[in-house]
Amino acid sequence: MNLFKDRQSLKAWMSACRNRGERVGFIPTMGALHAGHLSLVEAAKKQCSRTLVSIFVNPTQFGPGEDFAQYPRTFAADQTLLEEIGCDGVFLPEVATIYPPGGQTSVSVEPLGSQLCGAARPGHFQGVATVVAILFNLVRPHAAYFGLKDYQQFTLIRQMVDDLCMPLEVVGVPTVREADGLALSSRNRYLTDEERARAPALFRALTHAQELYRGGERDPLRLEEEARRLLLASGIENIDYVEVRHGATLIREREISTDPVMLIAVRVGKARLIDNRLL
C-alpha cells in the first residue's frame, strides 16, 4: 500500500494510474476507521481498479468548543486495516498541505448547509465542502464514496459536484450498523456503557417511523412526533432535531411527496449522534 504525505507524490501516483487507464475510487475520511469506512473501500473496489483513502481531521469543519482536539487519531491502526482489505493508497496530509498560509477561498452550499446539522454547527458544512473540493482537485478521482449515515453531507457533496460541474461520480454507501441497530461512528467511542445502552433508540425511532409510513401515515409532523416520543421514552432527552424531508433534495415538505427520509440528531453524553432512514 502506498502512503502519500505530500501533494507531489500523490499527484505522481494518480497520473500514473490515469495514464494506465485505471479507474480510481476515492474515499475521504477523518480516520478512526471502523467497518463503515471499510464498506466504502469495499464499494470502491467493486467499481474501480484502484482505491485511495485520505485521512485528514479537517480543522475547518469543527466549530469553537467542538471536539477537534479530542477527535480520535488512530493512524497506525487505520493503516493496518486498509492494508488488510487491499486498499492501494493512503493520503495522509498535514494541515499546511491542505491549507497553506494565506488561503482565502471557501465553498458554500446554501441553504442546505445552514439547515439540520448546519443550524447546530455554523460553518461546519462550509468546512466540509471546501476540504472536499480541495481533495477532489488534488486527487481527481473517477468516483468518490461517502457513507449514507452522514446523509446531509452526502446530499450536499453531490449538490456541490453537480453545481460546480466537477468531473467525478459521487456514490452513497449504506450505513453499517451494530447488531442492535446503532450506526457505526467514530464518535460512538465517546459513549459510556450506560449511554451506549440508550443509543440504539435512534434506530428504533427511525424503524418505528418507517413502519408508520409504510402503514399509510403521510403527515410528517405525526411521524416526527412518534419518533420523538420513542427517543424520550428511551431516555434520550437532548434532541437536536427529528425531521422528515425529501430524500433527494432534503427540502422540507408540508405533505410528503415521494421517497422521504427521516433524519435525527441528538446529544448523548459527550457524543452528538446522527442517524437517518429512507422511509
Added chain:
Amino acid sequence: MNLFKDRQSLKAWMSACRNRGERVGFIPTMGALHAGHLSLVEAAKKQCSRTLVSIFVNPTQFGPGEDFAQYPRTFAADQTLLEEIGCDGVFLPEVATIYPPGGQTSVSVEPLGSQLCGAARPGHFQGVATVVAILFNLVRPHAAYFGLKDYQQFTLIRQMVDDLCMPLEVVGVPTVREADGLALSSRNRYLTDEERARAPALFRALTHAQELYRGGERDPLRLEEEARRLLLASGIENIDYVEVRHGATLIREREISTDPVMLIAVRVGKARLIDNRLL
C-alpha cells in the same frame, strides 16, 4: 472553428484534445470582444496547441441596478474576430447550461472579494469566482488567460486556483490601451464623446504616480493624493477608489514594501471605469 453550445459537445472535443496530448489554453470572456481579448487569445496561442474562448454574460456577477441587461452582446462579430485570429473553439452556453435550476453552490474568496471593486459591487466577485470555477471544471484547460486590466479579478482567480488546488495555470496578460492610454474595455462604448475625452485621465494619473514612485516617493497616501488630484483636475469627480496595494496579494500596506500596484475605479457618465498599473 468549433462552436459548442452544450456541455456534451464541449466535453467530447476537450477529451479528444487531451487524448491527442494537446495543451489547451482557455479564455473566459463575456463577449463584446476587443483587441484586449484578442491579445489573450494570442498569448494562449503562443503557449498552447489549442485555444478555446467562452462567451457568457454571467448574471451572478451583476448586482441589482447594474448593467446586466444593457451589457453589449455582439456574438456574430465576436465569432468573426475569433475565426480570423485562428481560435479553435468557442463555448457559447445558455444561462441554464451553466446554472441549471436548483443550484446552491458558491465560491468565495474573502477578504479579497469584498475589497476595492468588491466593496462597491457586493456579490460581484462571488459571482466571478463561482462561474470561473464552473467553467474550469467543464473545460478542464491546461492554462487560463485573464487580462491584467481587471487586476483584482486576476489576483482573486489565481488565489482561488491555488487555494482549491485546481489543476491549471493562470496567466495574466498586459492591458491593451488606446493611443491616448485608455484601457480597452467593453464598457467604454457607454461613454459619450465628451466623457471619452476625459477618460484617459485614469492612465495619466497612474503614470504620474509611477513617476513619483520611481522618483523615490514611498508613502502610499501621498501617491494616492497625487493621482486623485490629477483625476479631479481632469473633470473626473466620481472617484470610487484610488489605492496603492501590494502587487501580488493586494494587501494594503502602511509602508510600501515591494512591487506595489495602484488601482483606480471611477464613474464617468454611465460607465464604471477601472485601471491599474504596477508602479
